[in-house]
Structures are given as structure tokens and as C-alpha cells.
Amino acid sequence: MNTYTPKTRLLAAVAVLALGAALSGCGPHVAMLGNKPLAEDIAKIKPGQQTRSQVQELLGSPSSRSLYGPEIWYYISGTQESEAFFAPDETERAVLAIAFDDQGVVKTIVKKSKEDGQDVAMSQKKTPTSGHNMTIVEQMVGNIGRFNAPETKKASGGGL
DSSP: OOOOOHHHHHHHHHHHHHHHHHHHTTSOEEEEEEOOOOHHHHHTOOTTTOBHHHHHHHHOSOSEEOSSSSOEEEEEEEEEEEOTTSOOEEEEEEEEEEEEOTTSBEEEEEEEEGGGOOOOOOOOOOOOOSSOOOOHHHHHHHTTTTTOOOOOOOOOSOOO
């Protein structure tokens, strides 16, 4: 005797699909971040030959540029993996730094990876500010009379 009915087969199929959907959410989520130029495009750049515009044509706009000192363009990229609700984990990082001379010609090319990075300790110092913390009463009394609506001029004569 066959104990499988169309209703039990449908319930089994729905259960398998629901289980599959639930388990697929547990897999790692991979995010590619930044601008990672292709190795063959980087190989085309030779110090002393290409200009800023030629580099931008090959690699696109840089992720960042130096603010002080010599002009350096940074192409920064990375890969992060995260699972469920856990914080993302950086699995790969690449930084391509291209320095230009005063005439805008490539001077040096430097490649860095995650292994070249350094941890930086955050400063625990606080910046002093002037003034003092006001109490709730001081804030309420200080606001009296500050929110009066400005007087509006009434239109005179035959306007449109």
C-alpha cells in the first residue's frame, strides 16, 4: 500500500525548500571593495614614460590621492567575508601607490598587501573644549524668548 499522498509529497517538497533556503543564508557573504586594477594593466605602466592622464586611462580614477608632499595616487582594494551576524573579516587587501614627479610623469610604483599593514593604536586623549555642561533648567531658561517668529510685512495695494 502506498502511504505517500499528494499532500505529504507537497509538504515534503516545501520542507526541503525551506531547509535549503535557511541553510543558504548561513554561507559566507563575500564583498569585493575598492578599485583593483588588472595585473596586465599595471605592467603597462613604466616609470618615466606615462603621464597622469595615461595612468588614469589605463587604471581609472584612483581611490585616494595624497594631500601633502609629492603627488601619489592610491588604488585600494580588498575582499571581506562575513557569515550571518558576525563582523566581516578582511581576507585580502591590495594597495597600489603611483607617485608622479613635478611634470606629472610616473616616478615610482609600489604594491602593498595586507601583510604590509600595521596596527595603529588609537589615542585615549580627549580634546578639551571651552564652556561647561548646562543643566536642563539652564537650557530651558536660556531658550526663553529665542523662538519668536519674525514679523511679516503685509502686502499693500493691488497686487496680482
